[in-house]
Amino acid sequence: MALKFEHTFSQLPRQALCPGSARMEHGLPSERSSYSDEGTRLHQAMHDGPGSPIDRALTEEQAWLVNRCRELPKTYPYDVMENWCSASGLCEGRPDFVSYGPEGAEVWDWKFGNSGIDPGTVWQIKGQLLAVAEWLLTSSVIVTAYAPRTNESLVVKAENEEQLAEIWDEVAAVVNASETPDALLAPSQEACKYCKALSFCEGAAKEVSTYTSLPEPSELSVAQLSRALDVRSLFTKWSEAVYKEAKAFRGSIPGWTRGTREGDRYIADVVMALSRVSNLVDTKDVLQLMTLPYGKFSEFVIGRLREQGMTEKLAAEQFATLMQGIVERGAPITTFRKEKESVRRISSHSKKSLDATTDGASSASSN
Numbered sequence: 001m002a003l004k005f006e007h008t009f010s011q012l013p014r015q016a017l018c019p020g021s022a023r024m025e026h027g028l029p030s031e032r033s034s035y036s037d038e039g040t041r042l043h044q045a046m047h048d049g050p051g052s053p054i055d056r057a058l059t060e061e062q063a064w065l066v067n068r069c070r071e072l073p074k075t076y077p078y079d080v081m082e083n084w085c086s087a088s089g090l091c092e093g094r095p096d097f098v099s100y101g102p103e104g105a106e107v108w109d110w111k112f113g114n115s116g117i118d119p120g121t122v123w124q125i126k127g128q129l130l131a132v133a134e135w136l137l138t139s140s141v142i143v144t145a146y147a148p149r150t151n152e153s154l155v156v157k158a159e160n161e162e163q164l165a166e167i168w169d170e171v172a173a174v175v176n177a178s179e180t181p182d183a184l185l186a187p188s189q190e191a192c193k194y195c196k197a198l199s200f201c202e203g204a205a206k207e208v209s210t211y212t213s214l215p216e217p218s219e220l221s222v223a224q225l226s227r228a229l230d231v232r233s234l235f236t237k238w239s240e241a242v243y244k245e246a247k248a249f250r251g252s253i254p255g256w257t258r259g260t261r262e263g264d265r266y267i268a269d270v271v272m273a274l275s276r277v278s279n280l281v282d283t284k285d286v287l288q289l290m291t292l293p294y295g296k297f298s299e300f301v302i303g304r305l306r307e308q309g310m311t312e313k314l315a316a317e318q319f320a321t322l323m324q325g326i327v328e329r330g331a332p333i334t335t336f337r338k339e340k341e342s343v344r345r346i347s348s349h350s351k352k353s354l355d356a357t358t359d360g361a362s363s364a365s366s367n
C-alpha cells in the first residue's frame with residue numbers, strides 16, 4: 001500500500017507505543033539537541049575511521065566509546081556504513097554498520113546515549129533487519145543494538161524465509177495501525193520522549209490537563225502518586241516543547257512580554273583552559289573538568305584558589321584573568337515575562353500619610 005506518513009527505523013518504537021504519532025509528526029523537521037549532536041559526532045567518527053579529523057577531536061570518554069564499537073567482531077568479509085535501504089512499503093533508514101557475504105548479513109546499531117537500550121529498540125532493529133534482507137536479497141540476517149556505555153546488547157535475527165515473514169507481519173502491524181486516519185494517540189513517558197509533535201499534540205495536552213485540578217502533591221492518594229510518577233517526565237518535556245514553540249513564534253502572545261538576555265558563558269577552548277589551571281588540578285580531575293559547564297568549572301577552580309589562601313573576591317579575579325580570551329557567550333536567550341494587570345500599590349509610608357490626611361479632613365469637618 002502507498003504510505004501517507006514517514007516510518008523510519010528510529011520512529012518505529014514510538015509508533016508501536018503511540019500509533020497516532022506518525023500522523024502528528026508528519027512533515028516536521030528533525031530536532032537537534034546536545035545529545036543528538038554528540039551521537040551524530042560519534043557516528044561520524046565511526047564512519048570516517050581512526051585518525052580522521054573528527055576522530056582526533058573526540059574527548060577521552062568519546063574516544064573510549066567509539067573504540068569499544070570498533071572492537072566488535074565482523075562476521076562477513078564485506079562491509080558498508082550508513083547505506084540507505086528500505087523494506088518496501090514499510091520502513092526505511094540507514095543502518096550504522098552492515099557486514100555481508102554469500103551466507104547472509106550482520107547489522108550493528110550503535111547506541112551512544114546514557115540510558116542504554118530501551119525495550120522499544122526491538123522495533124527499530126526489526127525494521128533494519130527487513131530492509132537489509134531486501135537490499136542484499138538474503139533471508140539470513142542478524143541485527144544487534146549495542147550500547148557501549150552500559151555494555152548492553154539486544155539481538156534480533158532471521159535465519160530463513162519463514163522467520164523473515166513473521167518479522168515482516170509484526171512490523172507491518174505497527175505501520176498499518178499508524179496509517180489509519182484515527183490512529184490512537186497514547187502519550188506516555190517513553191512514547192513522548194523524542195516526539196517532534198509534543199508541543200501541540202492534543203493527546204499529550206489532554207494527558208497533562210487531567211492533572212491540573214489535582215490537589216497539592218502532599219495530598220495525592222497512593223493511586224494518584226503512582227500515575228503521576230508514570231508521566232512525570234511527560235510534564236517536563238511537554239512544558240519544554242511549549243516553551244520552544246513559543247520562542248519560535250514570531251507574533252505577540254497575549255498576556256506575555258517577550259525579552260532577551262545574554263547567552264550563557266562557555267569555555268571556547270577547553271584544552272587551553274585546562275593548561276592554564278594545570279597547577280591547580282590533579283590528573284584524576286581532568287576528565288571531569290572537560291565535561292563541566294562554565295559555572296561548575298569556575299566554582300571548582302575558584303575553590304582550589306581559595307584553598308591557597310585567596311579571598312573569594314581575589315580568587316574570582318584570578319580565575320577571570322586565567323580565562324581571559326577563551327570564554328565566550330552563547331546566543332541570546334529568549335525570555336517571557338507574565339504581564340500583570342495594572343494595580344495601584346500604596347506603600348506603608350504613603351498609606352500612613354493618606355490615613356493622616358483623611359483623619360485630619362474628618363476632624364476639620366466635624367469641627
